Amino acid sequence: MQKKLNLKIKYRESFRPFAPSILEEDSSEFFDKKVISPYMLEVQPIKEGRRKKLPENYLSLPLRDKLYSLRSDVPAITHVDFTARIQTVSKKTNPEYWNLIKAFKSKTGYGMVVNTSFNVRGEPIVCTPEDAYRCFMRTEMDYLVMGRYVFDKSQQPEWKDTDNWKAEYVLD
Numbered sequence: 001m002q003k004k005l006n007l008k009i010k011y012r013e014s015f016r017p018f019a020p021s022i023l024e025e026d027s028s029e030f031f032d033k034k035v036i037s038p039y040m041l042e043v044q045p046i047k048e049g050r051r052k053k054l055p056e057n058y059l060s061l062p063l064r065d066k067l068y069s070l071r072s073d074v075p076a077i078t079h080v081d082f083t084a085r086i087q088t089v090s091k092k093t094n095p096e097y098w099n100l101i102k103a104f105k106s107k108t109g110y111g112m113v114v115n116t117s118f119n120v121r122g123e124p125i126v127c128t129p130e131d132a133y134r135c136f137m138r139t140e141m142d143y144l145v146m147g148r149y150v151f152d153k154s155q156q157p158e159w160k161d162t163d164n165w166k167a168e169y170v171l172d
Helices: 002-010 024-030 063-067 095-108 129-138
Strands: 019-023 042-045 083-089 112-115 143-146 149-152
Touching: 019 024, 019 095, 024 083, 083 095, 095 112, 129 143
Parallel strands: 019 083
Antiparallel strands: 019 112, 042 083, 143 149
16 A cells, blocks of 8 residues: 555655554554654554564565565554554544544454645645645546545546646655
8 A cells, every 4th residue: 555655646756654543542552652643743663463574584675675575464654663653533633534534443443544645746735625636636546535525536527637747846
């Protein structure tokens, strides 16, 4: 998922990690200690029991090979050093996002979703519904949710913008 999101949505190097948004009450299921981190200011180690057995030569592997080794049962957010920069989501302070993650947990068993900024490499973060729709149509996203509206890419009119948008901003 990490590689797919980076290459097909963010249009950036495939190795860049993502952060988890996790139900505040579930953080100790995945991380060594329970912390409150609503602003993604904490980096926490993934619990030993969630880590996968690494190849014996893992430490001597080139970085790209390390990146594509399955390191935990939550690989999209597990950095090569078995940490993640977490955002805890509280029902009290962020009820809509908490409910979304809770619904995801009811389907998957995981009270956690991948969190990333809404932009592609080199572009500013979207600020308006128009920015969001443009970014959605220019990438390989399947769905866009804005408020109570859900946009299915397969149901949208053909995107006719033919500018070279990938060259519009200087890449980092």
